[in-house]
Amino acid sequence: MDWGVISRNLTFLMGGLGVTFQLAVFALAGGFALGIVLGLCRISSRRWIYYPATVFINTLRSIPLLIVIFWFYFALPIMFKAPLTAFQSAVISFIIFESTYFAEIIRAGIQAVPKGQVSAGYSTGLSYFRTMRHIVVPQALRNMVPALVTQSIVIFQDTSLAYIIGVKEFLRRTSLVDAREIRTVELYVFAALVYFVICFIGSSISRRLERRQLS
């Protein structure tokens, strides 16, 4: 055992953790934004809005994320005739993939708000948009918070899959150090520990939020 391998490469590894966080933040922000749109499409009564969104969501949710990452990495540059960096194509894959999960969380959160609340908003003359903005969404968000936090944790872990297309995030850098120093056990124990600590903090927050909601 040589735990010194970690301190010797700490800057390099932590730089990778920075990339991991960047990936997660982009995936979270973009996925959530796109998820709101998709989620609203899923509760639309208009078929031409509802069906494409539903097909899109169900298709992506039936494909492993790894394939989506691969696909965007190889297909996007060909389709748009524009070279994308590995980081960019990873971000696009994450946003699109995670948006389908966010969409379902948002749909469920909105549908959990009683219909009578919408009637009440409408009956006072509020528009669809204002009823959503002031009455439905605040209540829906409150319903969604625990699921959103959980999904954010999942996203954080999912970012490690960007490894496969060569994005130098935390896990990739761990393997790079390992290739040089051959300290597999120490390095991957450390990597697992880092993921664990961050996710554990996240899930504690989620649990606390859930408890506060119950009270």
Add this chain to the structure above:
Amino acid sequence: MINIKDVSKWYGEFRVLHKITEEIKRNQTVVICGPSGSGKSTLLRCINGLEYFQEGKIIVDGKSVQDPSTDIFELRADIGMVFQHFELYPHMTAMDNISLAPRKVRKKSREDARAIAMKLLERVGIPEQAHKYPGELSGGQKQRVAIARALAMEPKVMLFDEPTSALDPEMIKEVLDVMIDLAKEGMTMIVVTHEMGFAREVADEIIFMDEGRIIERGTDESFFKNPKSERTREFLDKILM
């Protein structure tokens, strides 16, 4: 004020409203009663466009509810509605529940809207509850806040959809008292209710509905003493005991 003409509505194959025709004049209070599933609430929800009907016409204050040229949101602002299950916004205080629509629809300033809300809370007798959330109020208090919320838009008509049926018996009176005052002040009201005491006191007309049709209409005592149809008599016997 409200003109309902030959309104019919279907849920799929099932006909909920059967050529309903009714006129409600300004300052009148009309009570609608009838067994559950008779279409009373549906009719009420058609008046402010919360439900779609396939045939007929409803004119409120000169505007046709389902006419494409009518801005239904604008029309709804003039029609107050009170629901059986209150439907207060649980994430807002009583004050905010009342002042939301005046601010967003009537474009009142926050201060003006709050002043209106406070005045209405005094009117319904619970100014001290202004900063409480719906979860902290009793059923009767909730419904009074809901009435204040509707009144805050200075509506020309008020619709009440079984406003007391979800309340504990000891709280019914406090809500009815508010409604009676409102009727006596000249508000145009349509009230779906089984509170026949209320109907006796303020109704200009009482309508009995069953299976999507208006079976009987009467003014006050005649309705209770000599109902024309057998169905109305049975129903009145049941609810008056």
